[in-house]
Amino acid sequence: MFKIIDRYVIKKYLGTFSFMLILLSIVVLVIDVQQKIPRIENAKLIDPKLDLSYFLVHFYPYWIVNLVMTFLSILVFISVIYFTSRMANNTEIVAIISSGSSFHRFARPYLLTSLFIASISLVINHFVLPWANIKKNELEAYTYNARNKEKVLGTAPVTAQLSRTEYIFINSWNKMERRGSGFIYQKFDKNRRMIYELKSSDVYWDQNKKYFVLNSYVEKTVNKNDSETLRNGFDLKKTYGAAPEELFPNELLGQNKTTPELLKFIKRENEKGNSNLNSHLNELYQRTSMPVSIIILTFLALSLSSQKKRGGLGINLAIGISLAFMFVFSFEALKIVSENKSLSPALAMWFPNLVFLPVALYLYLKRANQ
Known part of the structure; x- marks a missing residue:
């Protein structure tokens, strides 16, 4: 019976997550294209081939990969809250626990599925996403406003410490x-x-x-x-010793390198005496911290939504979206703090997990002991 329940929960988890993933991609893609059409039209003045169809084929697929990996842990969090709340409202969880299963045993498919998604995310972040970023970053500057486009494609003073x-x-x-x-x-x-x-x-x-x-x-x-x-x-x-992109790196350079390449680059820059590496170190540490957050947020979502509440699905989703906003905001805010050298990159990129982990553990144990 437990294997049937495991398959049922895993199917719910992956099905809801896949639906949320596809829905988010389509909605955000349509909104972004509509917003950036004037800038894409301006790009045609620089190169006639840079029309909307070219961007849809050569830019947006890779942009979507970057977007999904950025918000993957939040998608997982909201997906778990959504389908678990529905199970709780339908008294499915009560029936499963009443049949003799402990809450720890009920949580097992959540753990297995979150480990599966986190493992795939880890591989993509370290090896696949940099390849997608290379493709994305070749054209992304053309979607910026005039001021930001000038920073990437324009003329400016540069320095390099060899x-x-x-x-x-x-x-x-x-x-x-x-x-x-x-x-x-x-x-x-x-x-x-x-x-x-x-x-x-x-x-x-x-x-x-x-x-x-x-x-x-x-x-x-x-x-x-x-x-x-x-x-x-x-x-x-x-x-x-290197091409201009390596000698005069910008914040996007770290995104374009696989983790072994990024580690070599950081080591080489350290040997040169370059201390302005926090943006690249943020990229390095975030590639591991974000997949780990998938597991933490899965159990936080399970703990918050596995019990039937007054207000039902709506209140759980409201709590989930609020916490998701806090999680994303904390990552982006800590990146800025780290780049200003007020906090070490390792601590900055792991701090949200270090905060959410004890909260998730406390709520999970509290729910398991009820």
């Missing part, structure tokens, strides 16, 4: 064209004394040959006796 003693500064760098002006490379000795400087009026990245081309350059070498040796020319090719 090592603890080497720096690059570019006064004006166009991220889309990979071209800039006002290039400076400086190298220092262990006493922070500049020993070499390279300047050029213009610089661009040769994508085919994987190097920077410096035009109208001047080299200055500072000798041990503080004398200077100067050399100039019209064309100089230089490699600095």
Whole structure:
């Protein structure tokens, strides 16, 4: 009998979750497309192929993957509250417990299903989602407003720390064209004394040959006796160990890397002495904390909705949506706190779970002992 009940609960869990997942995807997709049509039409002025049909095929499928993985734990939470509340209102749970099953035994299919969804989510977050983000991020800037689009595709000053003693500064760098002006490379000795400087009026990245081309350059070498040796020319090719996207990373770069690649990137930047890595560390820790939250929120939802209440399904959904809002808001707020270096990324991305876990455990044990 217990296996029949297990299959019944698992079917309810996965069925409700799948329905919520499809419904959310369709509704949000329609709303987002309607909102962004004017910006997509403007993208056609840059490239004629960037019409709505192109975005529907090459952008929105990957955007949906990102959206679903962002809100997956909340979808699970609301789904569990919904179908469990209906079971409680129909006195199905009372009948199951009265048949000799303990509440712990009744909760077993919830645990198994949440572990199954969390495991899939873990694999997707660490290895599949970065691939989807690469596809999404190629076009996402075209859906931004003019100000945010300029930040991603426009021209701005950039800096890069190649090592603890080497720096690059570019006064004006166009991220889309990979071209800039006002290039400076400086190298220092262990006493922070500049020993070499390279300047050029213009610089661009040769994508085919994987190097920077410096035009109208001047080299200055500072000798041990503080004398200077100067050399100039019209064309100089230089490699600095990585492409511009790696040398001048933005907050989206971490999203595009699988976890092994992200770990290597963070390690390399730490070795260079780059301390501005919190946005990438947030991305790293969130990939594991979010799947774990699926299990925690499953048991929180079970504890809240497994007993028949006055107000029935409506009051349970109201509580569930309120808690879901708090959960999402706390993650986004803590990201900002962490990026401002007020809180460590690991603590910031695990803090909501650390708060919700004892609450879920307390409510579950309280419900089990009733």
